[in-house]
Amino acid sequence: MQIEGLRSPADKVGTLVYFGRMVDKIRLHAAGKLPADYVPNLGDGFDKACVNLFGIAYDALVKRVAEGGTDDEILAWCFANGRKLTDQDQYVWNEYMRKRGWNDSGSQRLAERKAESGFAARADIQTFFQYIDADEGRF
Numbered sequence: 001m002q003i004e005g006l007r008s009p010a011d012k013v014g015t016l017v018y019f020g021r022m023v024d025k026i027r028l029h030a031a032g033k034l035p036a037d038y039v040p041n042l043g044d045g046f047d048k049a050c051v052n053l054f055g056i057a058y059d060a061l062v063k064r065v066a067e068g069g070t071d072d073e074i075l076a077w078c079f080a081n082g083r084k085l086t087d088q089d090q091y092v093w094n095e096y097m098r099k100r101g102w103n104d105s106g107s108q109r110l111a112e113r114k115a116e117s118g119f120a121a122r123a124d125i126q127t128f129f130q131y132i133d134a135d136e137g138r139f
Helices: 019-030 036-041 046-054 058-066 071-081 087-099 107-116 128-135
Strands: none
Touching: 019 036, 019 046, 019 058, 019 071, 046 058, 046 071, 046 087, 058 071, 107 128
């Protein structure tokens, strides 16, 4: 299902994948436009991994997003209030996230999600990013 205002997890803010999607979900939820089945996982899963990368609390990020500003300003806030990521940190994050579900501890869960969504036969979906994009009509 396509969700207006929710970008692909592969889209970058600055040099980071996923961050923009997390911010989109926060904004959509605040506006009452995030589908109900997305709500239970807010702040968990990839969201949790992302805020942990910065060393900030998810609730603090939600509050910051509510204050307004661009994605880049919010990312700068994360660096200032958590930790500034090195180039190596950013590279490792992007590669980990891009490949999550492919030959790793998430592979079984990815297979389950594919089956639940009717994608079990889709060999082209090998990562969670690909799954999310397929589920939302981008892939």
